[in-house]
Amino acid sequence: MKTELRTDITVGDICKGFHYNTLEGKGVRGWNGKLIIQPEYQRNYIYANGKDDVAVVDSLLKKYPIGLLYFLKVGDEYEVLDGQQRITSFGRFVSGQLDVLDANGMPRKFDPALHGWLLKRPLTIYICEGEGDDPEREIKEWFKTINIAGKQLTEQEFLNATYSGPFVTSAKAVFSNSSNANMQKWKRFVSGDERRQAVLTTALDWVSKGHVEDYLKDHRYDTGITELTAYFDSVIAWIDGTFKDVKDEMCGLEWGRLYELYHAKGYDIDKMWERIEALFADADNGIVKNKRNIFEYVLGGETKHELLKVRLFDPKIAKRVYARQTEEAKAKGVSNCPDCVLAHSTNAKRIYAFNEMEADHVTAWTKGGDTSEANCQMLCRHHNRVKGNS
Numbered sequence: 306m307k308t309e310l311r312t313d314i315t316v317g318d319i320c321k322g323f324h325y326n327t328l329e330g331k332g333v334r335g336w337n338g339k340l341i342i343q344p345e346y347q348r349n350y351i352y353a354n355g356k357d358d359v360a361v362v363d364s365l366l367k368k369y370p371i372g373l374l375y376f377l378k379v380g381d382e383y384e385v386l387d388g389q390q391r392i393t394s395f396g397r398f399v400s401g402q403l404d405v406l407d408a409n410g411m412p413r414k415f416d417p418a419l420h421g422w423l424l425k426r427p428l429t430i431y432i433c434e435g436e437g438d439d440p441e442r443e444i445k446e447w448f449k450t451i452n453i454a455g456k457q458l459t460e461q462e463f464l465n466a467t468y469s470g471p472f473v474t475s476a477k478a479v480f481s482n483s484s485n486a487n488m489q490k491w492k493r494f495v496s497g498d499e500r501r502q503a504v505l506t507t508a509l510d511w512v513s514k515g516h517v518e519d520y521l522k523d524h525r526y527d528t529g530i531t532e533l534t535a536y537f538d539s540v541i542a543w544i545d546g547t548f549k550d551v552k553d554e555m556c557g558l559e560w561g562r563l564y565e566l567y568h569a570k571g572y573d574i575d576k577m578w579e580r581i582e583a584l585f586a587d588a589d590n591g592i593v594k595n596k597r598n599i600f601e602y603v604l605g606g607e608t609k610h611e612l613l614k615v616r617l618f619d620p621k622i623a624k625r626v627y628a629r630q631t632e633e634a635k636a637k638g639v640s641n642c643p644d645c646v647l648a649h650s651t652n653a654k655r656i657y658a659f660n661e662m663e664a665d666h667v668t669a670w671t672k673g674g675d676t677s678e679a680n681c682q683m684l685c686r687h688h689n690r691v692k693g694n695s
């Protein structure tokens with residue numbers, strides 16, 4: 306990789322021919338047309354909030370440094386790799402599209418008489434150019450360095466940069482686009498900020514079965530994204546058709562995995578929703594500890610009890626039951642594990658210590674038994690394990 310540190314390029318140079326797209330809220334070109342301010346893979350301009358953007362200009366006006374900018378040289382053009390937010394902010398100011406507050410707190414536009422000196426202010430720019438056998442890897446490594454130095458890119462922003470091309474561009478237009486009419490519907494089930502590529506990551510994760518990077522590598526130069534959108538739509542449609550209603554806990558579940566496991570099965574959706582409501586009531590009563598796993602538990606036919614992290618017996622209850630059971634067993638001359646007695650094993654008369662026993666639901670929790678003292682018995686560890694998770 307060739308690198309060059311430039312300190313001769315000024316704010317005025319970069320603002321020459323600055324072009325800001327108000328509709329999409331992004332800086333497009335600068336530096337007399339040769340600088341691409343927002344390459345397609347970059348995050349959207351998120352400084353346009355009258356605070357962060359104003360702060361950038363304010364720093365410049367106070368002659369504070371605004372930090373290192375990184376450009377990537379591609380042929381005769383340059384792409385901003387890091388600094389897009391800052392460049393767009395001062396570009397908007399200099400071109401009269403952003404007001405800053407003056408000393409009296411009054412909004413003020415760029416005024417050549419007052420602010421002309423700003424145009425002569427040099428910036429600190431690091432220009433890099435990929436070379437060698439694997440420029441892609443080089444740029445990727447370099448991005449990691451930038452990440453350490455400055456603000457964090459999300460994993461997906463990083464991958465978008467590494468595998469930029471027609472596929473990422475098209476995919477972003479659908480999945481990273483806040484004005485997409487489907488976005489609100491999707492976000493009932495997909496968590497994260499679409500502007501930071503969270504929805505795109507999920508869509509890629511689902512279609513690639515978790516192999517996002519390989520998928521991007523394979524499809525980098527595809528001009529269509531049909532498989533990606535079709536798969537994503539199938540998963541969303543399956544969730545919509547399988548669950549009668551929507552709960553907050555459904556947002557961000559591993560729906561891609563659940564879809565693969567269960568979409569071919571048929572469900573009585575009324576009955577299933579009834580069970581979900583019942584288990585949510587158990588969760589409100591503190592019995593089911595993992596609410597979010599209720600959906601997977603029900604989809605799987607209520608067999609994987611470990612998913613719910615069902616509350617165990619209070620140790621005080623277990624100790625009381627142990628004392629009572631042991632006293633009765635000693636009086637009868639039998640083991641204090643009722644199942645050892647029934648098994649007529651060599652342990653039929655063994656009195657176990659408290660720490661050799663475990664509390665068990667007499668009527669299994671899965672069959673409606675509650676976690677109360679009346680439904681608690683102590684079993685030796687062996688018999689509790691034999692009885693299984695109940």
Ligand SMILES: [Zn+2]
Binds near residue numbers: 645684688
């Ligand atoms: Zn036993």
